[in-house]
Amino acid sequence: MVPAAALLAGALALLSLARVATAFERPLAASVAQSSAITHVTDEVGRQVSVPAQVNRVVTLSPDLTETIYALGLEDKLAGDTNYCDTPPAAKLKPHIGTAQNPSLEAIVALRPDLILASTSINRRETVDELARLGLAVYATNPHTVRGVLASIENVATVMGAATQGHGLVVGLRARLEALHMRLNDLPLAHVFFVVWQDPLITIGQNTFIADALKWAGAESVIIADQNWPQISFEEVVRVQPDYIVFTSNHSGDTGKLLSELRSRPDWKGLHAVELGHIVNVSDEIARPSAGLVNAIEELAHDLHPEAFSGPGARYAPGLQKSTPEFAVTAVCGEEHAACAR
């Protein structure tokens, strides 16, 4: 009988611990925010979020959001970011909360954020749910197209209380995209194979913002897949024979080295694109849904359609536009001057 009693005693001890742990779960949510001014917003995945009208401490859970915060000039409010955040380099010096996929919730709480920014492009839903359970305000972005990326930048700016900066930034980016569209409009799309990973061979699916970015750059992925990061057979690449093969620059060194490496491989060297040297090494900004994506699109467009940017047909001076804000500022000033003249 006594062993049974021992078991019972142990079980009761466990049960009481469970009670302690669960009894406090419900009041947690009620403690959400004590500060006076709260705005209720719906984030991009349809969650209701209560955000303080004045956000002073923000934690970003993905590198693209960190980049957006810097692009908006709000870095003083950035309390922490992930181990991956390296753009701009100053982001590396901020306190880190772990990797984007397995962050430490404790480390996030320790930074006392009044807003947390997450992105469906990299974060896990579980992380967002857990943070919300703790009563923290989490705004999730969900970009699937280039226009979606720009909209996300504006949305983030708005919840951060910086709608004007956000609008200015996005207007400039839109203008650059439109200019690019004008140049590339009449050209046939280049058929490209986008390499996410070489071994095993992984490419992009049609629902990713990268697939959409390719279209803005006057290109089209030769692989049609519903999954976001499909692993595909090399035979399929041989079958479709892409015009160009696009690598990202964090993938390997310079293009020449990459090309000679590919030409030494029995499978890759047989592709027409490799024979012709149609290899493009685009900036890894192409893989981040933030303002830098437009740089990567322009860079890719130059590499794939050089004819559109040179010769007598070119409408204005070719060259990469690396600095976003200047373009935006000129455009705005131009309008003002026009207004003044009138």
Add this chain to the structure above:
Amino acid sequence: MRPLTPRRVLGICLLLLAVLFAAVVLSLRMGAYPMAVRDIVTTLVNGALGRRERIPSEFWLVVFGLRLPRIALGILVGAALSTSGAGFQALLRNPLADPYVLGVSSGAALGAILSLIVAPLAPGLIQVAAFVGAAATITGVYFLGRRGGHLDSGTLLLAGIISASFLSAVIMFLMTTLSGRDLRGMAFWLMGDLSSTPAVDLRWLYLLLLVGAGSIYTTASDLNLILSGEQEARHLGVNVGRVKIVVYVAASLLTGLAVSLSGAIGYVGLLTPHVMRMLFGTDYRLLIPTSAIGGAIIIVLADLLARTVVAPTELPVGAMTAIAGAPVFIYLMRRSMR
């Protein structure tokens, strides 16, 4: 070997509970958020007295929002896995038997994946689906493992292994149809991890643990006899068929419970009963409670490491148990061969 007295069982269990308590204290103390012992004690005392306004809100969040629920979940999962492991090992009279060898975890994972495909946003559905998947697999393996109208250990084990590999293949097939976001969550889930809070109140889950572990415990004396031989046990008046069904159903319930909460955390169900056998002997009346507490200790400590080794990033606890568990397993195997 000293005879097993109730006093001895009680003593050993209290000793292990003390170790568990120490592990819980250590686990409460350590983490990415630095907190002094004094602050933790103040938070706990004020929390227990309901005086929440006296504690800084971050202390409250860290202790009551993060660490305690996670420890409570770890204890539940560890106890459930180890008890079911001990049950399966007796039932199959095979030291390699463990909840996962029987395909249960693959079944649970398949259930979870199907729920992600059908209704990716329904809250709590993934746990229910995982539990249903585990239960369905166990039922299937049970019928595959019957030979001549009764459960045959060898056939059952084979049926489990075949089902596990078949279900894993189906999972691989389905995963290629899921989008990237779901895949990430899934891979993490298959490794086993305690970072998600269950949608169901933990008290109900602890009640299920008690029912499952208690049912196995009622068969402890019979299991002792069955281990020395089924024929002998029958001659001594043990209803072997009934005992097997009770243990099978209860151990499956516990496995389904654990997998649906934390994913597939390996090695705990396999190793804890072995370690407890080495320390305290093979008597199931002692082995079942010690395995339950021992499994809880191991998971709490493993999760403590998972949270702190590469902080602020977190490892899945299943990676921790596998890293520590595989060498221990090899040690035990070589030791028993001598």
